[in-house]
Amino acid sequence: MFIFVILGLLVCTEAQGISAGTVFVLKGEDVLLNVTNADVLQDVFSFTWKFNGKKNVLTFQPGNNPNVFPDYTGRIEFTVNNFSVKLKNLQEADSGVYTARVTKPSGEETEAAKYKIKVQDQASLPLLTVSSVSDNSSSCSFTVTCSSQDSHINSTFTFETRICSQEGGERSEGIPDTFLQVYQSSGSIICNHSNHVSWTNDTIIINDICAKPVDPEEFPVYLVKTCVFSVGLVIMVSAVITVHLMEKLNKNK
Ligand SMILES: *[C@@H]1O[C@H](CO)[C@@H](O)[C@H](O)[C@H]1NC(C)=O
Ligand SMILES: *[C@@H]1O[C@H](CO)[C@@H](O)[C@H](O)[C@H]1NC(C)=O
Ligand SMILES: *[C@@H]1O[C@H](CO)[C@@H](O)[C@H](O)[C@H]1NC(C)=O
Ligand SMILES: *[C@@H]1O[C@H](CO)[C@@H](O)[C@H](O)[C@H]1NC(C)=O
Ligand SMILES: *[C@@H]1O[C@H](CO)[C@@H](O)[C@H](O)[C@H]1NC(C)=O
Ligand SMILES: CC(=O)N[C@H]1CO[C@H](CO)[C@@H](O)[C@@H]1O
Numbered sequence: 001m002f003i004f005v006i007l008g009l010l011v012c013t014e015a016q017g018i019s020a021g022t023v024f025v026l027k028g029e030d031v032l033l034n035v036t037n038a039d040v041l042q043d044v045f046s047f048t049w050k051f052n053g054k055k056n057v058l059t060f061q062p063g064n065n066p067n068v069f070p071d072y073t074g075r076i077e078f079t080v081n082n083f084s085v086k087l088k089n090l091q092e093a094d095s096g097v098y099t100a101r102v103t104k105p106s107g108e109e110t111e112a113a114k115y116k117i118k119v120q121d122q123a124s125l126p127l128l129t130v131s132s133v134s135d136n137s138s139s140c141s142f143t144v145t146c147s148s149q150d151s152h153i154n155s156t157f158t159f160e161t162r163i164c165s166q167e168g169g170e171r172s173e174g175i176p177d178t179f180l181q182v183y184q185s186s187g188s189i190i191c192n193h194s195n196h197v198s199w200t201n202d203t204i205i206i207n208d209i210c211a212k213p214v215d216p217e218e219f220p221v222y223l224v225k226t227c228v229f230s231v232g233l234v235i236m237v238s239a240v241i242t243v244h245l246m247e248k249l250n251k252n253k
Contacts, residue, residue, distance in 0.1 A: 022116045024177070024196035025090050033115050035083040035100050040112040045105045047112075049085050052096045058085060083112070090119045118177065120195045124149055126180065128191035128202040130209055140210035146182040146191030146202070155182045157189065159210060 025031045033049070035041060049057040058078055060066040066078045077086040087094065100113040126148045133142040139160040146153050155168040169182045178195045184206065192201045 022118050024118050024120055026197040027091060027119050027121045028089055030086055030088045031090060031115075031117060032084055032086045033098055033100070033113065035113045037112060038082075040102050040110050041083055043104060044102050045107075046103045047083060048101050050099050050101070053099065057098070087117075090117070092119050092121070095119045118196075120177065120197045122198045123178065123193045123195050123200050125200050126191045126193035126202050128182070128189065128204055130204060133209055135209075135211050142209055144182060144189055144191070144204070146180055148178075148180055148193045150178075151180055153180055153182055157184060157206075159206070 023031065044062055047060045047062075049059075051057050055071075056069045057072050058066055058068050058076060060078065060080075060083070062080075066080070068076055068078070072087075075088040077088070079085075083100065085100075095118050096116075098113075098115045098117060099111060102110050102112045104110075126146055129145050129147075131143050131145065134140070135142075139158060141156065141158040143154055143156045146155070151171060153168060153171045155166060158165050164184060166184065171180050179193070181192045181194070183190055183192075187206050189204045189206060190201050191203070192199055194200075
């Protein structure tokens, strides 16, 4: 009987967690959990950060030192002014729901913040292989397999005198929030393995497969919309990365 009640409670806390927006964090990185609702921080008797609704992370009573629980000593920073907590060097086991609760002097309790954290490892290197190449004077067609440890996709590309077309190409993996995509961009076939915090790719140059050169510069614009979109994406991402790098360099000076 008791066990059922406990199970029921667990299910409830799980269900609540799903409604909180998920924050994805790369394994080994830090995350700052803010209490943005300043109103609830007026007139605090005691304050707690909890993990998955039951495990204490930290308790605090204004005027005293914060009390950090054993699993978190040395990897947590608490800011007394705004009650935010920084969790450092996150590991997969830290994935879960973090809630902040305020108790008023009257005994009234309020939820001050809630975060669903999901820690993801760097996406592993995928592998791109080519099979069944058919190449003649008017068209070049081939099938690629883009694979990661847990999943794979097959996709067939056909190039007919400068027209590029593709069948298949995208898949969510067995592992949630991890993706495998294959597409052509700038004369290459790209197999992209990504999750919310990282991506990596394996690439094959089309001209290494097809004897007749495929020059993306010469594709008629209206025929390669889908291809150009990927090129645009890569350029945009590169531009963002370049700006970031330049900012970082400037700061270091
Ligand atoms: C907390 O606030 C800081 C800026 O004050 C922001 O960089 C950070 O992403 C916020 N944390 C979360 C989990 O939203
Ligand atoms: C809380 O304080 C910390 C440390 O000063 C700061 O990094 C963070 O952005 C603050 N959070 C909010 C929501 O103001
Ligand atoms: C070239 O190959 C394509 C597909 O493999 C085929 O449909 C086409 O008939 C072939 N053309 C010639 C000239 O052999
Ligand atoms: C992809 O192709 C391989 C052989 O090339 C085959 O074994 C596999 O079942 C195919 N997978 C899908 C999802 O069609
Ligand atoms: C791979 O996929 C990610 C996420 O969709 C994207 O941000 C990244 O630009 C892609 N990389 C390449 C080389 O296309
Ligand atoms: C890890 C990896 O293979 N990264 C490559 C992904 O693709 C870009 C070009 O789009 C290469 O520059 C990277 O080396």
